[in-house]
Amino acid sequence: MNGRRKRNAVRATAVAVLSASAVLNGGAGWAATTVHTVGAVPQAAVALPAQVEDYSPYVPQISCDPTPKPGVVAFEQLMLTTFKHGWSGGIIRNCSAPGVAGGRSEHKEGRAWDWMLNPNSYADQAAGQQAVSWLLANHAVNARRLGVMYLIWNRRIWSAHMDSDGWRAYDYGDPHVSHIHLSFSWAGAEKRTSWWTGVVAPTEYGPCQQFTDEPARPYGNEVNTTPCMPPERPSKAHGKAIFNSSPSEIPDPDAPDPAAPSGVMTIQTPPAPAPPPAAMSRPGKERCQTTCTCC
Numbered sequence: 001m002n003g004r005r006k007r008n009a010v011r012a013t014a015v016a017v018l019s020a021s022a023v024l025n026g027g028a029g030w031a032a033t034t035v036h037t038v039g040a041v042p043q044a045a046v047a048l049p050a051q052v053e054d055y056s057p058y059v060p061q062i063s064c065d066p067t068p069k070p071g072v073v074a075f076e077q078l079m080l081t082t083f084k085h086g087w088s089g090g091i092i093r094n095c096s097a098p099g100v101a102g103g104r105s106e107h108k109e110g111r112a113w114d115w116m117l118n119p120n121s122y123a124d125q126a127a128g129q130q131a132v133s134w135l136l137a138n139h140a141v142n143a144r145r146l147g148v149m150y151l152i153w154n155r156r157i158w159s160a161h162m163d164s165d166g167w168r169a170y171d172y173g174d175p176h177v178s179h180i181h182l183s184f185s186w187a188g189a190e191k192r193t194s195w196w197t198g199v200v201a202p203t204e205y206g207p208c209q210q211f212t213d214e215p216a217r218p219y220g221n222e223v224n225t226t227p228c229m230p231p232e233r234p235s236k237a238h239g240k241a242i243f244n245s246s247p248s249e250i251p252d253p254d255a256p257d258p259a260a261p262s263g264v265m266t267i268q269t270p271p272a273p274a275p276p277p278a279a280m281s282r283p284g285k286e287r288c289q290t291t292c293t294c295c
Contacts, residue, residue, distance in 0.1 A: 040082055041082065041130070041134045042078050042079075042082045042134070042142075044145075044195050044196075045196075046195075046196065046197065046198035047198050048145065048194060048195070048198065049194055049198060049199065049200055051194075051200045052141050052144050052145055052194065052200065053144045053145060053147065053187070053193055053194060053200055053201055053203075054144070054203060055140070055144060055160040055161060056144070056147060056148070056149040056160040056161065056185040056188070056203065057160075057161045057203065058149065058150070058159065058160075058161045059149065059185060059186065059204075059205055059206065059228075060104055060106070061104050061105055061106050061108050061109050062104075062206075062208070062209075062210050062211065062228060062230075063109060063206060063207050063208070063209045063210065063211050063215070063216035063219075064095040064108045064109065064211040064215045064216060065108075065109055065110060065207070065215050065216045065217075065218060065219065066092040066093060066094065066095060066107070066108055066109070066110055066215070067092065067110045067218070068091040068092055068110045069091075069109075069110040069111050069184070069189035069190055069191075070189075070190065070191040071111075071146075071147060071184060071187075071188050071189045071190055071191035071192070071193070071196065072091050072110065072111055072112070072113050072184055072188075072189055073091070074191055074196065075113065075146060075182070075184070075188075076088055076091070076113050076115075079115055079131060080115075082131075083127040083128075083130065083131055084127070085117065085121075085123055085124045085126075085127035085128075086115050086116050086117040086118070086124055086127065086128070086179075087116050088113070088114070088115070088116065089113075089114030089115065089116040089179050090107075090113075090114060091107065091110055091112065091113050092107055092108070092110050093105055093107035093108050094108070095108055095211060095215060105253040105254075106149075106183040106184070106253060107253060108211075109189075109206070109216075110189065111183065111184045111185075111186065111188075111189035112181065112182065112183040112184065112253055113181075113182050113184075114179045114180070114181050114182075114254060115128070115131075115179055115180045115181075115182065116178060116179045117178065117179055117180065118178070119177045119178055128153065128180055131180075132151070132153065132158075132180070135148060135151070136158065136166075140160065140166070142195070143160065144160070144193075145193055145194045145195040146184075146188055146193060146195045147184045147185040147186075147187050147188015147189065147193045147201070148160065148182055148183075148184060148185075148188065149161075149183045149184055149185045149188070150182075150183050151180055151181060151182045151183070152170050152176045152180070152181040152253070152254075153176050153177075153179075153180040153181070154175070154176065154177055155169065155170055155171070155175045155176065155177065156168065156169060156170055157169075157170040173254075174254045176254065179254075181253055181254055183253060185203070185204065186204035186205060186206045186219070186224075187201040187202070187203065187204045190204070190219070190220060192204075192223075202223070202225050203225060204223055204224055204225060205224050205225065205226060205227050205228050206219055206224060206228065207219040207224070208224065208226075208228035208229070
């Protein structure tokens with residue numbers, strides 16, 4: 001029996017090494033949807049129903065309420081405490097932060113999270129691979145239960161609303177080799193999905209208040225199941241923060257956030273939540289536009 005256990009442990013380690021090696025060497029193996037037997041995987045605190053949420057449609061940011069949503073905060077802690085690698089890159093972003101596609105980003109609605117993972121660390125990359133595989137295994141059952149709308153990592157993006165396996169190339173700017181970006185449906189962001197409640201949640205569309213001057217009212221207790229109207233293209237003289245891309249496009253949600261240029265309204269946002277304890281998160285090189293320096 002001891003010999004069998006030893007052989008099983010060696011076999012599991014070999015699978016982990018091959019998987020993480022594919023990640024570190026730019027191979028496609030990291031996109032596989034099988035769960036690698038390396039350490040623990042997340043466990044729900046409630047009894048999960050037999051049914052599961054539908055794949056989330058792409059519901060892009062059109063309002064702005066940069067407050068960390070409870071489901072995103074809970075997911076952040078779930079990943080860091082379960083996989084014990086990487087650190088939080090934050091949830092929220094200023095309403096006027098620029099970027100491609102008119103500056104659209106679910107960070108501005110508090111429903112996106114950046115999980116920082118050192119691209120030169122075998123352990124970080126293996127943890128990220130295991131988490132992604134766990135989320136997308138068995139027709140993305142765990143991603144659907146948690147309300148993951150799309151995720152970006154290592155120059156590729158998985159979108160719940162896409163046909164086939166959901167994966168395609170991502171070339172909007174930041175290649176996302178230093179972190180996994182995860183955007184959430186409104187039900188997932190508000191912690192109303194079956195992973196947290198044990199009850200399958202309907203598709204939600206949020207407050208539907210297009211941001212021009214003021215942030216949206218808090219969206220929490222209400223449930224909106226009616227799709228929002230797409231944002232209109234304002235005139236060239238509008239001079240406001242706008243979101244003018246087609247909803248079919250996925251922008252770069254991690255574009256840099258320099259000071260807003262003159263004539264564009266800046267809205268102060270609450271500070272990001274405190275980082276998790278040192279035992280859950282390791283410091284390292286943050287994303288930067290020039291030469292990175294380690295903390």
